[in-house]
Amino acid sequence: MDDYDVVVIGASIAGASTATLLARRGARVALVEKRPDVNAFKRICSHYIQPSAVPMLERAGFLGPITRAGGVRGHARLWTKWGWLFTPHEASRVRAGVNLRRERLDPLLRQIAADTPGVDLLLGESVEGVSADDRGTVTGAEVRNSSGRTRQLTAKLTVGADGRDSRVAELADLRPRIKPHRRFAYGAYFEGPPPTSAPDVSLWFLDPHVALAFPTDSGLTLYGCMPTQDRLPEFKADPGRALQRFVADIPDAPPIRESRMLGPVFGKLKLPNVRRGPTRPGLALVGDAAVAADPLFGVGCGWAFQESEWLADSTAAALNGEQPLQQGLDGYRDQIKRNIYPHDWLISDYATGRRMDPAEKLMFSAGAYEPGLLPALEEFATRSIDPARFLPRMLPRAMAVHARRGLTRARRPAEAVAA
Ligand SMILES: Cc1cc2nc3c(=O)[nH]c(=O)nc-3n(C[C@H](O)[C@H](O)[C@H](O)COP(=O)(O)OP(=O)(O)OC[C@H]3O[C@@H](n4cnc5c(N)ncnc54)[C@H](O)[C@@H]3O)c2cc1C
Known part of the structure; x- marks a missing residue:
């Protein structure tokens, strides 16, 4: 005892x-x-340790040992079909996350x-x-x-x-x-030229698939992807090749073709x-x-x-x-x-493998058109702000951005005639 x-x-x-x-x-x-x-x-x-946890790492005295062990500090950049969403560091309201x-x-x-x-x-x-x-x-x-x-x-x-x-x-x-999950994950470490956005982490919202590039310690980059289950057969045959092909084919692809895979590919097929x-x-x-x-x-x-x-x-x-x-x-x-x-509720809803819903499209696209929205979007994406505080403020602002764009577009032909 x-x-x-x-x-x-x-x-x-x-x-x-x-x-x-x-x-x-x-x-x-x-x-x-x-x-x-x-x-x-x-x-x-x-x-990737999200910015929301960094103040805790600092208070606990963990951040120093983690960075001394090679931890790489980086913000997050999201690719969407409307463009890259990224808050310039000087405008960011969150601390850089950590990769080790x-x-x-x-x-x-x-x-x-x-x-x-x-x-x-x-x-x-x-x-x-x-x-x-x-x-x-x-x-x-x-x-x-x-x-x-x-x-x-x-x-x-x-x-x-x-x-x-x-x-x-x-x-x-x-x-x-338990809530269902309809994507699978593969990833591996690579050595080679870092992505141009390093040390920031990049996530491609290919909707519904996702790819990622996370620069980490020792000059390595973790490349990974999370496609929906229907893409599984091509990965099961040869995970390493499928991962490299998947990442190489995404828009603004990082330099995975010029890099060498180190160690095994890791994969997880069930992630409820x-x-x-x-x-x-x-x-x-x-x-x-x-x-x-x-x-x-x-x-x-x-x-x-x-x-x-x-x-x-x-x-x-x-x-x-x-x-x-x-x-x-x-x-x-x-x-x-x-x-x-x-x-967790929002995350598990997207985990069903669905595409972005109208509210998500509205907010992401508005962020791409109006950089003033990006710091708040970053706070939300890095889980530094509660959805109950974020959504009621962001949705009207995103609608206003689209309304202004709609008005500008509608006015343009008349302006052109006047000119
Ligand atoms: C593909 C994939 C990618 C991920 N990427 C990220 C990411 O980028 N960022 C992020 O924040 N999170 C990520 N995660 C999630 C992250 O890995 C986990 O949330 C994190 O490891 C949770 O830590 P934990 O200490 O709770 O549990 P774990 O890390 O799982 O540790 C559990 C510990 O308990 C021990 N244990 C288990 N059973 C027993 C037992 N019966 N008796 C005694 N000991 C026991 C285990 O050996 C282990 O040491 C990812 C997960 C997956 C699957």
Whole structure:
């Protein structure tokens, strides 16, 4: 029997970050990771950390180590059929995002956690059970190591940070709400000339398909695509060639033909949007375990960081005995509902593989015609502003842009005659 304040299951972004932040507030934390290698990392991820998470990285002291490890700072540029949407850096209202390959990011965060006084990093141990008292309050977790030895870790707070297929959520009976996803993803790292827009990241909204170019550490570029399911046969035959052809054929194509692919192509064919109620008494889910959204919009890493901060801020006082834990958990749940769910709803709707709807077309096209709209569009696309604040302001402005364009066009022949 090992007694802690907090047991965190999963030592990737969400788990390592949560363990670090809570231990800094005085909690004794067991950080449990099923993979035995301290340098293990998530292999399928295009790793763009959205600007919305950058202030948190700075507050937590993670941004310095991430940039020193080679993290590349960049804003986002979106290609649409109306043109490129890009806010000049001097007009941007958001911080540049960050790209660092997961093979560097994950070990770095795990090491920061392991070096934090109060954190016990338990590698090679997998969660087997969740214990609860007779009122249903979770009181810890049972973990098993590779030689089959099990032990009980007791804690005031148990945290499931074990990813989109969360075993903790299953054991705690936090059922998933699943929304369909009808695109698939392939990507690979390339060395060669950087895209002209580097260090910014570029996304091509080919509607309904998507392609991306993310410059990252070590002079590499991640090229990827997310076509709809009907394009799968051509990719299954030869993923590497299909990826290169797909990216080479897009408008304003980046220099993928002049680049050399390094390592294997990674692919993910099933990416359902999974959301789970993030708390029950004595337990919280964080990161993908709470909300695993379509990776198309690159939100999962940033949300994992932000959620870890919200959880630590909401529960630290309770773990020090200053308030009931449930109050902290309720606060955490409300933050997720307020800050994540509205974005997740919009993201999972586009994940069905549909084309842009009239409102999206209106806003994107207006952004291409009227640069004054771009800073607000960037805030929204980088999840730095809530849809409830953004949409009621943007839609009338976008309509006004189109109305003005319509009037100008209608007037033009008469002006030409007058001239
Ligand atoms: C194709 C693709 C592209 C993506 N691109 C981006 C992007 O550009 N930007 C972005 O922000 N997000 C992206 N994401 C999403 C991002 O990868 C995830 O949101 C992010 O990894 C979530 O972090 P996490 O810590 O919650 O979970 P994970 O990174 O999945 O980590 C879970 C951890 O729990 C451990 N674990 C699992 N089960 C157990 C168990 N039973 N016991 C103990 N430990 C356990 C695992 O070994 C792992 O270390 C992408 C995802 C995909 C699939």
